[in-house]
Amino acid sequence: MAEGPYWNEQVETMSAKQTRAMQAEKLRAHLAYVRERSPFYVRKWEQAGFDPETVGGVDDLAHAPFTEKQELRESQVSDPPLGGHAAVAMRDMVRVHSSSGTTGRPSYIGITKADRERWTEVVSRVYYTEGVRRDDVLIHGFGLGFFVGGLPLKDGIENIGATFVPIGTGASERLVTSARHLGGTILTCTPSYANYLAEYIREKFEASPRDLGLRRILLGAEPGGAIPAVRDRIADAYGALVTEALGNADICPVYAATCDELDGNHFVAPDQIVLELIDPESGSLVDWEDGAEGELVATHIERDCVPLVRFRTRDRVVVKTSPCACGRTGARIVCVGRTDDMLIVAGVNVWPSAVSDVISEFHPRLTGSLQVLLEAPPPSVDPPLRIQAEYGPEASDLEALKDEVEGLLRDRLIVSTDVELVPPGTLPRFEMKAQLLRHTYKEEPTTQLAR
Numbered sequence: 278m279a280e281g282p283y284w285n286e287q288v289e290t291m292s293a294k295q296t297r298a299m300q301a302e303k304l305r306a307h308l309a310y311v312r313e314r315s316p317f318y319v320r321k322w323e324q325a326g327f328d329p330e331t332v333g334g335v336d337d338l339a340h341a342p343f344t345e346k347q348e349l350r351e352s353q354v355s356d357p358p359l360g361g362h363a364a365v366a367m368r369d370m371v372r373v374h375s376s377s378g379t380t381g382r383p384s385y386i387g388i389t390k391a392d393r394e395r396w397t398e399v400v401s402r403v404y405y406t407e408g409v410r411r412d413d414v415l416i417h418g419f420g421l422g423f424f425v426g427g428l429p430l431k432d433g434i435e436n437i438g439a440t441f442v443p444i445g446t447g448a449s450e451r452l453v454t455s456a457r458h459l460g461g462t463i464l465t466c467t468p469s470y471a472n473y474l475a476e477y478i479r480e481k482f483e484a485s486p487r488d489l490g491l492r493r494i495l496l497g498a499e500p501g502g503a504i505p506a507v508r509d510r511i512a513d514a515y516g517a518l519v520t521e522a523l524g525n526a527d528i529c530p531v532y533a534a535t536c537d538e539l540d541g542n543h544f545v546a547p548d549q550i551v552l553e554l555i556d557p558e559s560g561s562l563v564d565w566e567d568g569a570e571g572e573l574v575a576t577h578i579e580r581d582c583v584p585l586v587r588f589r590t591r592d593r594v595v596v597k598t599s600p601c602a603c604g605r606t607g608a609r610i611v612c613v614g615r616t617d618d619m620l621i622v623a624g625v626n627v628w629p630s631a632v633s634d635v636i637s638e639f640h641p642r643l644t645g646s647l648q649v650l651l652e653a654p655p656p657s658v659d660p661p662l663r664i665q666a667e668y669g670p671e672a673s674d675l676e677a678l679k680d681e682v683e684g685l686l687r688d689r690l691i692v693s694t695d696v697e698l699v700p701p702g703t704l705p706r707f708e709m710k711a712q713l714l715r716h717t718y719k720e721e722p723t724t725q726l727a728r
């Protein structure tokens with residue numbers, strides 16, 4: 278049990294030189310493991326002419342091909358249940374999580390007992406960095422079922438010794454009363470939920486969110502927690518310190534966190550993951566230096582089940598490598614957007630292509646043409662997600678059809694929608710790839726992140 282400023286001082290304050298040496302050694306061993314266990318990577322590397330034996334250090338990783346989310350999905354379909362990249366048998370997995378996929382089919386992520394311990398260690402570092410201590414009573418406002426922001430976070434928070442209160446989503450009244458009865462000191466949730474809850478407390482309880490007496494709000498699952506305006510608004514409403522954690526379902530639930538200096542999220546898992554920065558257009562490496570911007574690419578160097586090599590996270594980030602007063606040496610990473618069209622609705626990832634897949638199941642009652650309407654710049658969307666879909670010439674009882682479509686979208690994609698059915702032929706048609714997103718807001722010329 279840690280007492281000082283770090284959960285794992287050795288890893289969190291390691292010099293850049295030591296980190297690279299450790300990563301090179303682990304990377305070589307792990308690539309050998311992947312080649313032995315993963316038919317998916319054997320095939321992929323052969324096709325790309327990449328030989329893992331030629332990898333000496335982390336820089337050589339650049340010769341390996343990228344792994345895309347879409348490939349993982351295809352691999353799970355052709356080689357069930359977890360894909361040709363699973364690397365272990367089902368009997369060795371102790372848990373399976375799911376993340377949303379680019380289509381209506383969920384994407385499964387398994388972990389072995391050792392993987393669970395690895396996650397728990399990193400989650401402990403993350404939340405310790407965000408100030409969670411043994412005396413804290415932590416009210417958990419992220420979804421608890423299937424989602425990696427549920428049980429894995431519970432494991433890490435309990436590992437610190439804090440008291441974990443599993444509220445989950447969609448239970449605001451229970452959240453407020455439990456926080457009061459149990460003396461909650463910390464709340465974890467998405468930025469959009471923190472804002473919603475503040476309003477809820479004012480209206481429903483005719484009280485100030487400050488009356489909850491929370492010391493800290495730990496944000497995640499949506500970008501925004503690092504944007505000063507977003508953070509300040511929540512901090513002011515609750516009278517609490519606001520920080521965030523970054524993660525990725527396919528890599529590790531959380532792997533970077535804001536320290537009390539509030540200047541980006543320290544990467545705290547260099548012993549399990551190697552990060553690279555690339556130009557999302559050309560795929561070429563971007564130098565990992567202070568202020569660099571690009572797409573984050575992640576490689577596991579310790580992972581039994583579903584190990585990934587050069588996985589494109591599609592997170593567009595800015596990295597800060599200047600020294601931080603807290604003493605942690607891990608670069609600070611701030612997510613500034615996405616390099617694909619994924620949306621985040623109340624913390625849940627939603628791809629427009631997945632919406633389209635669900636809509637197409639209603640043919641011929643729906644024509645299949647649709648548009649997702651965005652009232653603010655993506656990726657974060659306040660629920661419900663607004664969708665226009667065309668009904669077919671033969672469709673009847675549009676009210677019931679609307680309910681049915683919204684119901685299936687909720688079941689499949691865990692997203693709350695408002696579907697407007699419009700007459701056939703009224704939505705634009707596209708020769709090539711359909712443009713599924715329509716902006717109804719004014720374009721802002723500048724990035725939303727103050728640097």
Ligand SMILES: [Zn+2]
Binds near residue numbers: 536537543
């Ligand atoms: Zn720091």
